[in-house]
Amino acid sequence: MESYKIPKRSVERLSIYKRILKVIMDAGFTTVSSSELAERAGLNPAQVRKDLVYFGQFGTPGMGYQVSTLHRAITRIMGLHKKIPVALAGAGNLGQALLSYQGFKDRGFIIESIFDNDPEKVGKMKNGIKIRNEKNSSSEIKDKKIKVGIISTPSSAAQSIANKLIEGGIKGILNFAPIELKVPSGIIVVNVALCEKLEMLSYYLSKRKIL
Amino acid sequence: MESYKIPKRSVERLSIYKRILKVIMDAGFTTVSSSELAERAGLNPAQVRKDLVYFGQFGTPGMGYQVSTLHRAITRIMGLHKKIPVALAGAGNLGQALLSYQGFKDRGFIIESIFDNDPEKVGKMKNGIKIRNEKNSSSEIKDKKIKVGIISTPSSAAQSIANKLIEGGIKGILNFAPIELKVPSGIIVVNVALCEKLEMLSYYLSKRKIL
DNA sequence: TAGATTGTTAATCGATTAACAATC
DNA sequence: TAGATTGTTAATCGATTAACAATC
Numbered sequence: 001m002e003s004y005k006i007p008k009r010s011v012e013r014l015s016i017y018k019r020i021l022k023v024i025m026d027a028g029f030t031t032v033s034s035s036e037l038a039e040r041a042g043l044n045p046a047q048v049r050k051d052l053v054y055f056g057q058f059g060t061p062g063m064g065y066q067v068s069t070l071h072r073a074i075t076r077i078m079g080l081h082k083k084i085p086v087a088l089a090g091a092g093n094l095g096q097a098l099l100s101y102q103g104f105k106d107r108g109f110i111i112e113s114i115f116d117n118d119p120e121k122v123g124k125m126k127n128g129i130k131i132r133n134e135k136n137s138s139s140e141i142k143d144k145k146i147k148v149g150i151i152s153t154p155s156s157a158a159q160s161i162a163n164k165l166i167e168g169g170i171k172g173i174l175n176f177a178p179i180e181l182k183v184p185s186g187i188i189v190v191n192v193a194l195c196e197k198l199e200m201l202s203y204y205l206s207k208r209k210i211l
Numbered sequence: 212m213e214s215y216k217i218p219k220r221s222v223e224r225l226s227i228y229k230r231i232l233k234v235i236m237d238a239g240f241t242t243v244s245s246s247e248l249a250e251r252a253g254l255n256p257a258q259v260r261k262d263l264v265y266f267g268q269f270g271t272p273g274m275g276y277q278v279s280t281l282h283r284a285i286t287r288i289m290g291l292h293k294k295i296p297v298a299l300a301g302a303g304n305l306g307q308a309l310l311s312y313q314g315f316k317d318r319g320f321i322i323e324s325i326f327d328n329d330p331e332k333v334g335k336m337k338n339g340i341k342i343r344n345e346k347n348s349s350s351e352i353k354d355k356k357i358k359v360g361i362i363s364t365p366s367s368a369a370q371s372i373a374n375k376l377i378e379g380g381i382k383g384i385l386n387f388a389p390i391e392l393k394v395p396s397g398i399i400v401v402n403v404a405l406c407e408k409l410e411m412l413s414y415y416l417s418k419r420k421i422l
Numbered sequence: 423t424a425g426a427t428t429g430t431t432a433a434t435c436g437a438t439t440a441a442c443a444a445t446c
Numbered sequence: 447t448a449g450a451t452t453g454t455t456a457a458t459c460g461a462t463t464a465a466c467a468a469t470c
Contacts, residue, residue: 079417097308206290272452
């Protein structure tokens with residue numbers, strides 16, 4: 001997709017390495033080998049080294065990787081060294097859960113706007129933020145210069161709110177609605193397929209006559 | 212992993228085809244071609260045909276696929292033709308959102324037990340179910356013969372509750388905690404990597420100098 | 423120095439796509 | 447019959463793993 005092809009999978013694993021490095025760092029270790037990282041991530045050591053080398057030469061032969069240095073490097077590469085303002089579309093159950101989800105906060109994703117199309121919800125406060133009518137989303141996002149959006153509306157509303165978010169300047173969308181969003185090129189959509197995952201589980205269990 | 216290797220990806224896509232078939236069916240069409248399915252799923256027509264053939268010969272050359280027949284077949288193959296009782300571990304924000312998540316209900320996944328280790332929460336009712344102490348999870352799951360579990364606890368609690376669920380007879384786990392669960396062979400774990408996905412988004416936007 | 427572990431190249435594996443005979 | 451579209455085989459592509467020289 002971009003410059004000299006870094007596999008999407010490698011980028012996703014970068015995030016996993018970062019998480020594991022944090023654990024190792026907190027446990028007081030200063031260096032770590034690719035085998036140790038691989039072991040903890042359930043991967044192959046060669047894959048770990050290959051993934052990391054896409055982004056730079058972080059290791060020392062015979063020694064391994066400096067834990068804190070590598071952790072900081074990955075954080076920076078992923079753009080996670082500064083807070084990232086986020087707009088949330090859909091203030092239903094899932095939306096509200098995401099709003100108070102510690103994992104997002106910990107990683108610096110700060111939800112600064114919430115939109116919904118339900119007049120019942122519009123105007124109410126949630127986590128210190130007023131739920132706004134989704135009609136106003138474009139202008140508010142433009143004003144606040146937010147670039148990342150999360151869609152947690154029902155499928156039926158997802159495409160239309162996506163359009164509005166994009167109109168307001170959103171460049172990346174985390175989409176929880178089970179629908180293939182149509183977006184202009186240059187806009188990045190990452191899908192979270194909750195139901196697909198659970199259905200997969202059902203398939204494997206059924207096949208083994210467990211369900 | 213199983214019999215004659217059906218790729219995990221194909222299974223996950225089965226779920227996507229099912230969703231799209233439902234839309235096409237509701238729109239009143241009776242047949243559909245692999246190109247039409249591919250178009251809507253953002254895939255290659257050959258891939259659609261290949262995926263489907265792993266599970267049976269559903270098509271008619273020159274005609275395509277019978278929408279309702281294929282939908283029913285996939286539903287059955289995935290074991291989604293009957294209700295599936297589910298145990299939920301972790302009644303925090305995310306857990307409560309999943310509890311009332313319509314997508315799960317629509318697909319027949321019925322949450323029948325909720326566990327938490329917070330004495331504040333234990334005993335309270337949620338969606339008509341009493342939150343139970345996670346200490347009692349094994350026996351309750353055994354009694355209710357539940358085979359599917361969802362873990363929405365913090366990482367720190369995830370492994371220990373997973374052990375208890377498995378002890379009670381859970382065979383498949385949908386895991387929201389950002390941690391690699393260690394489970395005996397025969398137990399299926401499907402991870403939902405919320406933070407990884409959002410961090411991926413951050414990476415791509417940073418690289419393009421958008422964040 | 424000897425041992426460990428990196429970065430990198432080559433070999434393997436698996437998944438996607440193209441092409442096409444079969445057939446409705 | 448002619449046109450459409452399947453199921454399937456072969457070709458391509460990409461990702462994972464193995465192997466090893468370089469080097470701390």
